[in-house]
Amino acid sequence: MSDQAFSEPVVVTFDQVHKALGTQEAVGNIEEASRRDNSVAPEQRAAIMAGVGNVLDQLRQAEKKADAKVLTATHDARAARLQSLIASGDAAKLSLKPLPAGGLEAMFDTDDWFGWASVAWEKLKHLRPHQMLRPADTKAAVLPERARLALLGDWGTGLYGAPKIATAIVDDPDPFDVIMHLGDVYYSGTEKEVADRFLRGWPRRNGAINLALNSNHEMYSGGDAYFGKTLPEFGQQGSYFAYQNSRWTLVGLDVAYIDHAIDDEQVRWLLDVVRAAGERRIILFSHHQLYSSIESEQGEKLWSHPEFGELLRSKRIFAWYWGHEHRCTIYENPDTSFGILGRCIGHSGMPQTRKATIGLEQATGKPYERADWRFCPSTMVSGNRLSRALVLEGPNEFIFGEEEKFVPHGYAVLSLDGEHLMEEVRDARGTLIYSKQLA
Numbered sequence: 001m002s003d004q005a006f007s008e009p010v011v012v013t014f015d016q017v018h019k020a021l022g023t024q025e026a027v028g029n030i031e032e033a034s035r036r037d038n039s040v041a042p043e044q045r046a047a048i049m050a051g052v053g054n055v056l057d058q059l060r061q062a063e064k065k066a067d068a069k070v071l072t073a074t075h076d077a078r079a080a081r082l083q084s085l086i087a088s089g090d091a092a093k094l095s096l097k098p099l100p101a102g103g104l105e106a107m108f109d110t111d112d113w114f115g116w117a118s119v120a121w122e123k124l125k126h127l128r129p130h131q132m133l134r135p136a137d138t139k140a141a142v143l144p145e146r147a148r149l150a151l152l153g154d155w156g157t158g159l160y161g162a163p164k165i166a167t168a169i170v171d172d173p174d175p176f177d178v179i180m181h182l183g184d185v186y187y188s189g190t191e192k193e194v195a196d197r198f199l200r201g202w203p204r205r206n207g208a209i210n211l212a213l214n215s216n217h218e219m220y221s222g223g224d225a226y227f228g229k230t231l232p233e234f235g236q237q238g239s240y241f242a243y244q245n246s247r248w249t250l251v252g253l254d255v256a257y258i259d260h261a262i263d264d265e266q267v268r269w270l271l272d273v274v275r276a277a278g279e280r281r282i283i284l285f286s287h288h289q290l291y292s293s294i295e296s297e298q299g300e301k302l303w304s305h306p307e308f309g310e311l312l313r314s315k316r317i318f319a320w321y322w323g324h325e326h327r328c329t330i331y332e333n334p335d336t337s338f339g340i341l342g343r344c345i346g347h348s349g350m351p352q353t354r355k356a357t358i359g360l361e362q363a364t365g366k367p368y369e370r371a372d373w374r375f376c377p378s379t380m381v382s383g384n385r386l387s388r389a390l391v392l393e394g395p396n397e398f399i400f401g402e403e404e405k406f407v408p409h410g411y412a413v414l415s416l417d418g419e420h421l422m423e424e425v426r427d428a429r430g431t432l433i434y435s436k437q438l439a
Contacts, residue, residue: 009158009197010087010096011071011103012187014056014063020086020108021120022056029117030124040125048124055079055124068402070101070351071157073186073217075297080220081123083187091119100401102159127222132257133231133238134265138272140242140249143416147245149178150203151285151412153323155348156185156217158197160398161409161428162349168430169203169411176208178243182323182345183215183256183287185226194218194225199233210234211241214256215287215324223257240266242273247419249277253286260288261301267308274316281318281421281439289322290342291381293389294329294356298381303338315339319421319438321412326352328410328425329376330434333387341438343423345412347392352407357393371408371425371433390434398428 020026030052034045055078062072073080086092086106093111096104110116150169155162169179185198202210212234218226231239239254251273255262274282290299290312303309311317315338323346331342360374372394379386396406410433413424425434 008098008102008104009071010106011069011099011159012083012086012106013069014059016086016106016108017059017082018056020092020116021052021082025113026117026120027052029113030121032114033118033121037121037125051078052124055082059083065355066351066353066405068101068351068399068405069099069105070399070402070406071103071159071186072351075216077127077188077220078124080186080188080217081127082120084190084193084221085120085123087187088190088192091116101399129219129257130223130227132254132263133227135238135241135269138242138269138276140244140273140276143243143245143248143250144177145245145247145416145418147177147416148174149180149250149414149416150176151180151182151321151345151414152348153182153287153344153346153411154184154326154350155181155411156189156193156198157349158201160349160351160396163201164398164428165348165409165411165430166201166203168426168428170205172430176205178209178211178250179203179205180211180252180285181213182285182321183213184217184323184350185215186217186350188220189215189218189223189225190221191225191229194229199230209243211236211252213252213285213287214239214254216256216259219256219259240269244277244280245416247280248416248421249273249280249282251282251284253284255286255288255299255302258301260297260299262305262308264307267305267311271307271311274311282316284317284320286320286322288324289344290320290338290340291335291384291386292325292329292344293331293376293379293381293386294327294391295325297325300382303382312338312340319343321345323348326350327357327407328392328412330390330425330436331387332389335384335386337384342386343412345425347407347409348411349409351396351399351405353405354393354395354407357391357407360391360393362393363390367434367436370431371427373434392425392433
């Protein structure tokens with residue numbers, strides 16, 4: 001498989017967003033488009049227009065934090081939809097300029113400001129989400145007794161280490177039974193972005209089950225492409241699922257349809273799956289994190305759900321793999337409240353600055369000698385003691401000219417063999433940089 005399976009994806013920088021949204025001419029035309037929209041109440045119109053400045057500020061801060069012209073994104077649906085709009089070239093003149101770090105910068109221009117503003121106004125309005133697709137029943141699909149899984153998180157950029165990871169998985173000499181995306185196709189998971197940044201370059205292997213978890217960026221466009229394109233392409237019935245063999249039950253959760261939360265119907269389904277699992281060990285997969293020892297964003301809405309929180313506190317869950325945070329973080333021991341081995345595998349395609357990790361204590365000796373691993377100290381999150389964690393550090397060789405600013409890209413491989421579970425972390429070229437037998 002060649003890296004050329006990816007065309008050069010488009011990057012939307014703050015300068016171009018400001019040209020499209022932040023000038024007096026742009027704002028005036030968007031206000032006029034809003035006044036002509038009778039479907040929006042005056043107070044909603046005023047609130048949306050007041051939020052334009054916040055959108056610009058968030059995008060400005062994201063690029064400032066990266067300190068480079070690379071793909072950056074925020075946790076703001078309107079900002080993501082506007083980035084997708086500019087990248088698409090719809091209702092504007094789109095020219096493209098190569099960026100040294102990778103990708104093509106969208107150069108915004110228009111000779112029809114009101115036409116552009118009318119489309120931009122539609123993106124600023126609230127979207128009605130696509131109906132959630134759910135599994136037909138609680139019966140777990142069959143997983144082989146010996147199974148090998150590849151896990152990619154926040155991979156849907158089409159840039160930097162992402163195409164290298166796809167090549168490494170396709171060229172791996174050993175078979176895969178499952179290839180799973182932990183979510184995020186940028187900027188807002190539109191149909192074009194899902195086609196160009198995700199499905200076209202997805203690492204397909206004969207005999208492998210392809211699975212994709214829902215995420216906040218897919219939901220920023222309402223989830224239409226995720227539910228209407230990705231799931232049918234993968235033959236995936238719903239946005240949450242279960243697979244099991246005689247020793248293990250693997251459960252993918254949708255904690256993005258309601259942002260960083262879980263709905264009651266899904267919890268009831270999960271409890272039935274857990275009851276049917278018997279003595280099997282259970283591994284969860286999701287996009288959003290249960291907790292983080294680095295970022296301030298935590299999973300309070302997850303552990304505060306009465307029934308789901310009770311399941312977590314029962315210490316029935318063996319391990320949980322998530323993305324969202326664009327790092328590789330391996331918690332060395334189970335947390336004290338839930339007894340879960342937490343893992344963040346969100347480092348498969350988005351640039352992540354090294355500022356928070358470059359000063360951490362370096363891990364030395366076996367099994368850390370294959371990469372730059374750092375120790376993140378044990379910490380407390382809402383009364384829950386998180387163990388010391390390994391965090392992948394070092395430069396990213398695929399963000400050209402800015403290598404020293406960003407952490408490396410990579411992915412994880414899980415191998416199930418009877419009662420045993422081997423966990424591996426591989427770099428973007430597929431080289432093994434960490435392994436540990438968890439069971």
